[in-house]
Each structure stands twice: as C-alpha cells, then as structure tokens.
Amino acid sequence: MLEPEIVEQVEGRAEVRRSSGWARARSSPDRSSPTATSAHGGVRVYRNGKLIATDKLDSLRRFRDDVRDVAQGYECGIGLAGFHDLAEGDIIEAFTQQSVSRASLR
Numbered sequence: 769m770l771e772p773e774i775v776e777q778v779e780g781r782a783e784v785r786r787s788s789g790w791a792r793a794r795s796s797p798d799r800s801s802p803t804a805t806s807a808h809g810g811v812r813v814y815r816n817g818k819l820i821a822t823d824k825l826d827s828l829r830r831f832r833d834d835v836r837d838v839a840q841g842y843e844c845g846i847g848l849a850g851f852h853d854l855a856e857g858d859i860i861e862a863f864t865q866q867s868v869s870r871a872s873l874r
Contacts, residue, residue, distance in 0.1 A: 770870040779809060779862040782838075782846060787854040809864035813851060821851040825862065 813821040827847040828835055838844040846860055854860075 772867040772869050775866050775868050776863050777866065779864055780837075780840070781862070782844070782860045784846075784854050784856055784858040784860065785843070787856060787858075809862060811846075811848060812861045812863065813848070813854065814859040814861065815855065815857070820858075821848075821853075823851045824849040 809825070811823055811825050812819055813823070825846065826849040827845070828838065829845040829847075830838055830842065835844070848854070848860075
C-alpha cells in the first residue's frame with residue numbers, strides 16, 4: 769500500500785495594511801471562495817513576491833472578537849505565533865494540509 773500524499777490547499781490571502789506586532793490586514797478580493805482568511809492551518813508571509821516566513825496563525829480577530837474566518841474584502845487583525853516583522857504591503861497566505869490516499873488521486 770502506498771503512503772498517503774500531503775496536499776496543500778490555499779484557504780485565502782490577506783494584505784497587511786498596518787503593522788505594530790499585530791497585522792491589520794484586509795482579505796484579498798481575488799479569491800472566489802467566500803472564506804478568505806482562515807484560523808486553522810499554517811500561514812506564509814510574502815514580501816515583494818518572495819516567501820520570507822512560514823508560521824502558524826496565533827490569532828484572528830474581527831473588531832474585538834476572536835473569529836475562525838473572515839470573508840473576503842473585510843478587515844481583520846492577524847497575529848502570528850513566531851514571526852513579528854510584518855510590514856505594510858506583505859501578503860499573508862493561509863493554507864491547510866490534508867493527507868490524501870494515492871489511490872484516490874488517480
């Protein structure tokens with residue numbers, strides 16, 4: 769039997785609008801999915817098109833409430849677990865990893 773394959777799925781993207789340890793971001797309108805930023809899985813941070821960090825999402829907030837996801841086009845606060853060097857214009861990409869049996873990939 770074959771080992772399962774790990775498949776990554778991008779859940780959404782957000783652009784950093786303001787940063788002070790926390791990122792004040794707006795989820796990107798280029799997603800067709802209704803959920804643009806999700807609080808489970810990992811995140812990647814891109815600056816000027818280059819990957820600069822891969823981390824876990826520490827917190828996702830809308831106004832003062834902790835939330836599990838933010839719909840596209842809305843602003844939110846994003847806190848990352850280990851990366852705190854966010855700058856305006858950075859792109860935060862949320863992703864999940866799923867284990868898929870190789871037999872179902874055919």
